[in-house]
Amino acid sequence: MSRSGDDPLPDKLTSRPGADPKTPSEGRRFEPSHAPAGNGAIAAAEPIFDVEDVSVFYGEHRAVRDISMRIHRNEITALIGPSGCGKSTFIRCLNRMNDLIPTARVEGRVVYHEEDLYDDRIDPVQVRKRIGMVFQKPNPFPKSIYDNIAFGPRVIGMKGDMDEIVESALRRAALWDETKDRLKTNAFGMSGGQQQRLCIARALATEPDVLLMDEPCSALDPISTGRIEDLMMELKENYSIVIVTHNMQQAARVSDMTAFFTVELDDAAKHRTGHVVEYDVTDKIFTNPEDKRTEDYVTGKFG
Amino acid sequence: MTGAQIAARARTRTSVLPRPSTGSRIADLAFRLVMYLSIAVGFIGLGAILFDVARDGLPRLSMDFLTNFPSRIIPERSGIQSALVGTLYLMLICAVLVVPLGVATAVYLEEYADRRKWFNRLIEVNIQNLAAVPSVVYGILGLAFIVRGPLSMGRVLLAGGITLSLLVLPVVIIVAREAIRAVPPSIREGSLALGATQWQTIWKQVLPGSIAGIATGVILALSRAIGETAPLLIIGAAVSPRFNPSGLFDSFTALPIQIFSWTTDADREFVSAAAGAILVLMVLLVLMNSIAIFLRNRYEQKW
Amino acid sequence: MTSLAYTRTRRSVGEQAVRYGLFAAAAVSILTTVLIVLSLLRETIAFFGDVPVGDFLFGTKWTPLLAGDQQSFGVIPLLTGTLYLTAIGLVVAIPLGLLAAIYLSEYAPRRVRKVVKPVLELLAGVPTIVFGYFALVFFTPEVLRGVFGVEVNQFNALSAGVILGLLVLPTIASVAEDALSAVPASLREGAFGLGASKLQVSLRVVFPAALSGVVAALILGASRAVGETVIILVAGGQVARLGLDPTVGYQSMAAFIAATSRGDIPTGSIKYETIFVVGMALFVMTLALNSLSIRLVNRYRQVYE
Numbered sequence: 001m002s003r004s005g006d007d008p009l010p011d012k013l014t015s016r017p018g019a020d021p022k023t024p025s026e027g028r029r030f031e032p033s034h035a036p037a038g039n040g041a042i043a044a045a046e047p048i049f050d051v052e053d054v055s056v057f058y059g060e061h062r063a064v065r066d067i068s069m070r071i072h073r074n075e076i077t078a079l080i081g082p083s084g085c086g087k088s089t090f091i092r093c094l095n096r097m098n099d100l101i102p103t104a105r106v107e108g109r110v111v112y113h114e115e116d117l118y119d120d121r122i123d124p125v126q127v128r129k130r131i132g133m134v135f136q137k138p139n140p141f142p143k144s145i146y147d148n149i150a151f152g153p154r155v156i157g158m159k160g161d162m163d164e165i166v167e168s169a170l171r172r173a174a175l176w177d178e179t180k181d182r183l184k185t186n187a188f189g190m191s192g193g194q195q196q197r198l199c200i201a202r203a204l205a206t207e208p209d210v211l212l213m214d215e216p217c218s219a220l221d222p223i224s225t226g227r228i229e230d231l232m233m234e235l236k237e238n239y240s241i242v243i244v245t246h247n248m249q250q251a252a253r254v255s256d257m258t259a260f261f262t263v264e265l266d267d268a269a270k271h272r273t274g275h276v277v278e279y280d281v282t283d284k285i286f287t288n289p290e291d292k293r294t295e296d297y298v299t300g301k302f303g
Numbered sequence: 304m305t306g307a308q309i310a311a312r313a314r315t316r317t318s319v320l321p322r323p324s325t326g327s328r329i330a331d332l333a334f335r336l337v338m339y340l341s342i343a344v345g346f347i348g349l350g351a352i353l354f355d356v357a358r359d360g361l362p363r364l365s366m367d368f369l370t371n372f373p374s375r376i377i378p379e380r381s382g383i384q385s386a387l388v389g390t391l392y393l394m395l396i397c398a399v400l401v402v403p404l405g406v407a408t409a410v411y412l413e414e415y416a417d418r419r420k421w422f423n424r425l426i427e428v429n430i431q432n433l434a435a436v437p438s439v440v441y442g443i444l445g446l447a448f449i450v451r452g453p454l455s456m457g458r459v460l461l462a463g464g465i466t467l468s469l470l471v472l473p474v475v476i477i478v479a480r481e482a483i484r485a486v487p488p489s490i491r492e493g494s495l496a497l498g499a500t501q502w503q504t505i506w507k508q509v510l511p512g513s514i515a516g517i518a519t520g521v522i523l524a525l526s527r528a529i530g531e532t533a534p535l536l537i538i539g540a541a542v543s544p545r546f547n548p549s550g551l552f553d554s555f556t557a558l559p560i561q562i563f564s565w566t567t568d569a570d571r572e573f574v575s576a577a578a579g580a581i582l583v584l585m586v587l588l589v590l591m592n593s594i595a596i597f598l599r600n601r602y603e604q605k606w
Numbered sequence: 607m608t609s610l611a612y613t614r615t616r617r618s619v620g621e622q623a624v625r626y627g628l629f630a631a632a633a634v635s636i637l638t639t640v641l642i643v644l645s646l647l648r649e650t651i652a653f654f655g656d657v658p659v660g661d662f663l664f665g666t667k668w669t670p671l672l673a674g675d676q677q678s679f680g681v682i683p684l685l686t687g688t689l690y691l692t693a694i695g696l697v698v699a700i701p702l703g704l705l706a707a708i709y710l711s712e713y714a715p716r717r718v719r720k721v722v723k724p725v726l727e728l729l730a731g732v733p734t735i736v737f738g739y740f741a742l743v744f745f746t747p748e749v750l751r752g753v754f755g756v757e758v759n760q761f762n763a764l765s766a767g768v769i770l771g772l773l774v775l776p777t778i779a780s781v782a783e784d785a786l787s788a789v790p791a792s793l794r795e796g797a798f799g800l801g802a803s804k805l806q807v808s809l810r811v812v813f814p815a816a817l818s819g820v821v822a823a824l825i826l827g828a829s830r831a832v833g834e835t836v837i838i839l840v841a842g843g844q845v846a847r848l849g850l851d852p853t854v855g856y857q858s859m860a861a862f863i864a865a866t867s868r869g870d871i872p873t874g875s876i877k878y879e880t881i882f883v884v885g886m887a888l889f890v891m892t893l894a895l896n897s898l899s900i901r902l903v904n905r906y907r908q909v910y911e
Contacts, residue, residue, distance in 0.1 A: 097496060102417055115610055123618075126610040129498030139489040141508060142604055152497035155507065199493070206497055331805045338713065341705035342722060345779075348772045349729050352736060355744040407631030415625060416632075430635050435826070435896040436889065437833025439860045440642060442867070443885045447645035451873050469638050476635070500617065502624045530733030533835035533860070537867040537881075559735045559836075566739045566840055574743055581736050588731060 045072040048210060048240040049094060054108035056089050056098060063089050064274040067108070069259060076232060076241045078251035078282065081261030081297065086274025087244045090261075091212050093117075094242065095131040096124035112210075129156050132203035136215040138195035140187035140202075145170075145179050148187050148198060152206040165205060173201035174231055193224025200231065204239075211235065213243040217250065229254050248298060251282065258285040260294045356585070360578030368579055373543035373561060378572035381543075383580050386561035388547045389460070389540075390529050390587070393557055396464030397471065397528050402521055404468075405475030406510075409517075412476075413483045414505055434473035441470040442537030450538055458539035461551040466534050471524040478520025482513035487606050515602035522595040526588050532559035558584045646889060649882030656876055662883070668846040668857075670880045671866070683846040684884060687856035691838055692831040694767025694852070695774055699827055702771075703778030704820070710779070711786035712808045730776035738840030741769040746841065761843030761855030770837050778827040785819020785906055786812055822902035829895035833888065835860040859888045 049071040056063045064086035071077050079087040089098070096117060098104040110117040117127055141148050149166045152158075158165065166183070170176040175197045187198055196216060203211060213232075217225040232241055232254050245251050251258050259279040263272045278285060278294045289295045371382020408430075416423040445466030449456055456462045486509050494504040510517075541554040542564050548555040558580055565577035612618065654662070657679045665680015672678075706726070710719060746765040750756045758764060789812050797811040813820065835858075843855025844865055857865070863881050871878045 095496065097492070100492070100495065102419070112610075117610070119611075121611040123610060123612040125498055125500050126612075128496055130610070133496040135489065135492065135496075137489065139487075139493040141490060141493065142512060142606075151494070151507070152499075155494075155497065155499040155503045202493075203497065327803055327805070331803060334805050335713070338705045338709040341702040342709060344702050345706060345722075345729060345775060346725060348775075349725060349732075351744070352732065352740045355740060356736065359743070404631050404634055407628050408635060411628035411632040415628060426632050426635060429639050431900055432893065432896060433635060433638060435829060435892065435900075436642070437830075437835070437860060437892055439833065439835050439863050440646075440885060440889050440892075443863065443881065444638070444642050444645055446867060447649070447882070448641055452645070472635065472638070500621055502621050526731065530731075530735075532733070532735045533839075533864050536835075536839075536864045539868070559733060562735050562739065563836065563840065566735070566742060577739055577743075581739060584733065585736070588733075592731065 045075065047071065048073040048112065049242075050109075050111035051093075052109040052111065054090070054093055054106065054110060056086070056093060057105040057107070058101070059103045061271050062273045064261075067276050069276060069279045071240070071242060072257065073240050074236055074238070075256040076236050076243060076254050078255035078258045079242065079244045079261060080246075080248060080251045080258060081274075082263070083246070084272060084274070085261035085263045087261050088214050089274070091214055091242055091244050094210070094212055095133055096122075096127045097133065099124050129206055130208050131210040131212060132206065132208040133212045133214065134196070134199050134203055134216045137219050138192060138199050140190070140195050140198050142186065142188060144184045145187050145190075145198065146183040149202050149205050152202060156206055158206065169201045169205035172204050172235070173197050174227070174234070175201050191224075193220050193227065196220060196224065196228060197231065200228070204235075208239070210240045210242070213241065215244050215246060218246060225250070248286075248300075252286045255282045258282045260285060260289070260291075260297060262293055262297075356578050356581045358578075359575050360580075360582040363575050363579030364582060368576075369583070372545040373565075373576075374545075375543055378570060378576055381565070381573070381576045383558065383561060383583060385544045385547050386556050386558045386580065387583065389555040389557045390559075390584075392460055392548060392555070393464050393467060394525050394529050396461065396551075397468045397525055398521065400465065400468040401472055401475050401524065405472055405521070405524075406479050406517060408472075408476045409479035409483055410505060410510075413480055414501065414509065430473045430476050434477060438470055438531055438533045439537065441466055442534035444469065445534060445538045456552065458541070458554055459552045460548045460555040463535055463538050463540060463555060463557070464551075466538055467528040467531060470531065470534060471528045474524045474527065475521055478524065479513075479517045482516025482520065483509060485516060485606070486512040486604075512604050515598055515604060518602075519595045519599045522591050522598070526591040526595075529557070530559060530584070530588065532563055535560050536563070558587075642889070646882050646886040649879045650886045652874070653876070653879035653883040656879070666848055668862075670877055679880070681884065681887065683848050684857060684859045684862055685887075686848055687842075687846060688832055688858040688860075690850060690856060691763055691767045691770060691842060691858055692828060694763060695770035695831045696824075696828060698768050698771025699774040699778050699831075700824060703775050703823070703827065704782055706775070706779040707782035707786055707820075707823075708808055708813070710783045712804070712812060726776045726779055729772075730780070734773060734834060734836040735840070737769050737773050738837045741765045741837060741841035745769060756853065758853040759843070759855055761841060762853050763842065763856050764852040766838050766842035766855070767852070769841065770831050770834060773834065773837060774827040774831050777830055778823050781823035781826055781903075782816075782820045785816040785823060785903075788819065788906065789815045816906065818902045819906040822899045822906070825895050825899040825902070829892050829899065832858075832895070833860055833892050834858075835864045839864050859884050863888070 047070045049069075051067055051069050051071070054067045055065045067090060079091060081087055092098045093106055093110060094112075094117075098106055106118055108118070112127075112131070115122060141151060143151070146166055149169050150162050153160075153162065153165050167176060167180075170179055175194070178194065179198075187195065190198060196219075200211070200216075217228055220228070229250065232243070235241060236256075243251075243255065257279065258281075260277050261274050262277050263274045265272055278289055278291045280290070284290075285294060286298050289298065295301075367380075368382045369387065370384050371380060372384050373381045373386070408426075412423070412427060416426070418424065445462055448454060449462045449465055450458055454462075490508050490512065491504055494508045495501070499507070535557055540560045541556045543561065544554060544556050562577050562580045562584065565573040565580065662679050662681050664682065665678060666682045667678035667680050668683045669676055669678045706722075710722060714722065742760075742765070745768070746758060746760060746762065750758050750762075750765055756764070793811055793815055794807055797807045802811070838856075838858045839861040841855075842857065842861060844857055844861070845855060846857040846862065847854070849856075863885055866877065867881050869877075871881075
């Protein structure tokens with residue numbers, strides 16, 4: 001698969017920030033081009049995921065290709081780009097959810113806590129206990145609020161007082177006050193925004209250290225969206241968050257790092273393959289991106 | 304034509320829309336008549352059956368009729384106790400055999416089977432075919448393998464129960480599959496993303512969510528099973544026994560068999576007894592169908 | 607942090623066991639078919655060891671229960687009996703069933719549908735023995751002889767056939783109605799927009815569009831009629847004969863099987879084998895009809911879904 005020759009590409013780098021970004025090469029790893037002013041976090045940023053040359057295939061069709069990036073702990077990392085670029089496909093690689101699709105195949109490595117998630121020895125069920133996910137459309141179970149939250153801890157065999165676990169999760173999701181008097185009512189009776197916060201609480205109940213969010217606000221009204229964004233900013237102190245979003249303003253508001261995806265057509269224009277054009281500190285992506293395609297997207301010229 | 308001429312013509316016409324020709328009006332009317340008639344035939348047929356059976360059978364209904372055993376010589380004192388008991392036992396045996404097998408098969412096909420594998424497609428096609436095999440053939444199967452042949456149980460209750468179970472098993476599988484399929488994929492995804500295993504997801508989310516549909520389907524399948532005559536004739540159900548089956552390996556009879564025996568008896572005095580037994584059978588079926596509908600309306604999960 | 611690697615816990619062993627257990631349950635359905643085919647095949651082969659295939663397929667006398675010279679194994683009378691009774695039934699069920707289907711799909715207002723559909727389903731749920739009783743006890747004496755004054759035997763093809771049609775009517779009606787309803791509204795709207803009448807739209811647009819599904823319904827109905835036992839056993843009599851006289855009785859393949867197996871026939875005797883060879887013929891016929899019908903149903907479903 002050929003690329004046009006005039007892309008300015010950062011080098012495949014070690015974890016030293018500030019390395020020369022101008023040398024083009026294949027299989028580039030993204031690192032921020034400079035430390036942002038006043039925020040020492042990048043220099044000290046620890047990785048939670050080291051993604052190495054990940055490609056996802058559905059049968060013969062390559063949906064995303066050659067993704068290499070380092071996602072940092074206790075940050076919000078946003079994945080943006082037009083529809084169909086493989087953002088959702090990619091985020092589902094981080095918790096082995098692509099396993100659910102029979103024809104899907106993942107190449108490359110996703111290193112988490114020194115283990116490659118795609119190693120043969122790794123149990124996807126264990127992976128999902130540590131890496132939680134919230135989906136685009138809220139999907140509460142047809143059970144009570146209490147049982148929704150308690151489901152995860154129960155099935156993974158968490159020890160402890162269930163009442164406390166449920167309360168703690170609901171508090172972390174800023175939902176406790178609204179629900180403490182109706183824990184036994186059916187979750188389907190909640191509004192859309194509340195249901196999504198319930199799904200966040202449910203994901204937090206199993207005490208993961210990562211929360212993956214696949215367009216969590218796209219089915220919600222602006223007020224609920226705002227509440228969830230506030231929630232995310234609170235959560236990032238204790239969790240690492242990766243969020244796919246169509247909403248550029250949202251990415252600019254909440255995220256620390258942003259990856260911009262785009263899609264290429266193959267020569268016969270039959271297959272669309274997504275890949276990452278640029279991955280950098282959010283400020284830079286939105287004010288002074290390296291790649292013209294990124295600039296066109298964030299300034300609204302297309303997408 | 305001039306504008307004035309057109310306007311004049313428009314004023315003199317009584318209607319702008321073309322009227323349907325009388326020919327097509329007659330055809331339409333005739334067709335409607337024929338359609339109403341055909342619906343009427345269905346109603347009349349059902350009505351005639353019910354009327355005839357009620358006329359002959361209602362006078363026979365009494366406590367004695369339910370508690371007496373059939374008599375070969377005295378029609379007035381014949382009762383259906385052995386037949387009713389046999390039918391209820393058969394229903395029980397069927398339920399015990401068909402529910403685990405049918406639900407397990409449906410779960411396998413919907414949740415585990417990879418449709419690309421040939422043997423899974425074979426299982427599916429096979430079930431569709433089995434659902435349409437005439438009941439006599441199941442009777443032959445029972446005769447050759449269960450009553451005689453390898454199992455050689457003889458003409459016993461269990462043989463009848465197994466044969467009827469095999470007969471309705473495809474129906475239960477098909478109905479259970481539909482109920483399971485109605486559970487949205489988002490529920491499964493939500494459960495798996497929390498770290499639940501596939502079986503945990505099925506046992507704690509999918510099956511509870513589909514139980515109403517499965518129960519309804521099982522009841523309808525059982526009501527079909529207890530209405531069957533041919534397989535039991537071939538298995539060798541007893542004719543007018545004056546005892547209830549003492550266990551799984553005793554001779555037995557059932558309501559359809561008793562009805563058949565009385566209907567075809569040379570002594571026409573038994574006809575009213577047959578009609579009475581038909582009424583009891585119909586009441587049983589109406590009861591079962593009502594329970595099925597009640598369960599469906601009350602407990603069906605609305606997603 | 608503990609490793610994410612697979613560990614051989616009780617739970618993971620349980621998961622594997624569940625998977626195999628479920629597959630075993632699913633395999634029971636395959637086992638059923640295998641056993642059906644085996645049981646039929648074994649005795650059929652034994653039968654043709656004693657009776658030449660030609661005699662069976664082309665013989666016109668079916669008297670397996672008689673002795674000596676009188677015993678004959680020509681299956682043709684059973685075959686023609688089956689087809690004749692099925693034909694009478696279809697003559698009743700096809701027009702009425704299709705008209706009912708068109709009515710329910712194209713014409714019936716919602717309130718009427720709410721009443722008619724349950725009645726059809728009720729009819730479909732009536733056990734066949736009840737139909738058999740009705741044919742023998744009511745239809746023959748009071749309708750055929752009484753109302754219409756036709757001179758029929760107690761067992762006659764007309765009664766058995768018509769009631770057979772009544773049995774099959776709901777099947778044809780509901781499968782055909784499914785097929786007609788599956789035709790997208792846009793097709794109808796287009797035709798109405800061109801000024802067609804309801805009759806024209808129903809018969810010339812919707813019906814042809816649903817043709818494969820409708821044909822599937824007819825074949826399914828025929829298959830049910832062919833396999834039906836009790837109505838014919840009760841009302842059609844026990845004599846296998848050739849001919850087309852509707853006032854006398856005929857025996858169908860299924861009725862023969864049921865009638866014969868009631869006796870105490872020793873395993874392995876030629877009479878025992880007749881049950882299976884006729885069963886085999888019936889099985890093959892219905893299998894062919896059903897496969898055809900299923901394929902047609904899948905075809906029309908694919909087109910619209």
